[in-house]
Amino acid sequence: MKLLLDTHALIWWLAGDDALSIPARQAIADEANAVAVSAASAMEVATKFRIGKLAQAALLAQNFEAIIADQGFVELPITVHHARLAGEMKIDHKDPFDRLLIAQAQAEDMVLVSNEALFDGFAVKRLW
Numbered sequence: 001m002k003l004l005l006d007t008h009a010l011i012w013w014l015a016g017d018d019a020l021s022i023p024a025r026q027a028i029a030d031e032a033n034a035v036a037v038s039a040a041s042a043m044e045v046a047t048k049f050r051i052g053k054l055a056q057a058a059l060l061a062q063n064f065e066a067i068i069a070d071q072g073f074v075e076l077p078i079t080v081h082h083a084r085l086a087g088e089m090k091i092d093h094k095d096p097f098d099r100l101l102i103a104q105a106q107a108e109d110m111v112l113v114s115n116e117a118l119f120d121g122f123a124v125k126r127l128w
Contacts, residue, residue: 001033003127004076004105006114007041007097011057014067021128024113036076036110037068040100082107091122 005013005028012020013028028035042064048054049061060067068075078100085103086096102122105112111125119126 001027001030002108002110003027003033003035004101004108004110004112005035005037005041005073006101006112006116007044008115009113010037010041011045011054011060014060014071015056019115021115024128027111027113027127034074035072036074036108038076038101038104039078040097040104044097076104076108078104079107089122 009020009024009028011017013025027033045054045057045064046061049057054061065075082100082103085107086099089099089102091099098116098119101112101114102119102124104110105124106122111127112119113127115128116126117128
């Protein structure tokens with residue numbers, strides 16, 4: 001299975017936080033699954049850390065690429081196709097990071113690991 005981690009799922013995985021569901025934790029830990037982290041998550045972490053909304057993520061914000069590589073996760077770049085799909089979405093949800101994650105999961109046929117039940121209405125496979 002190809003997984004795409006939502007930003008909060010990534011943070012909770014790295015912190016060993018029980019907020020990450022057991023099915024999500026098991027799927028991420030399963031070496032048979034490919035786990036990807038979007039460039040959108042890197043931007044979200046760096047932005048929220050910079051403005052003080054994610055103070056606990058200092059290490060991740062400063063060493064994102066190395067931490068992702070150390071976990072064996074794959075970087076998922078944002079393509080023009082992803083950006084166009086995200087921009088075309090006719091949804092009330094305005095969070096640009098979530099829009100990109102939804103678009104990437106759709107375009108790359110990935111399962112989005114997220115607690116955001118709102119995503120279920122956007123033709124995306126979600127694991128939680």
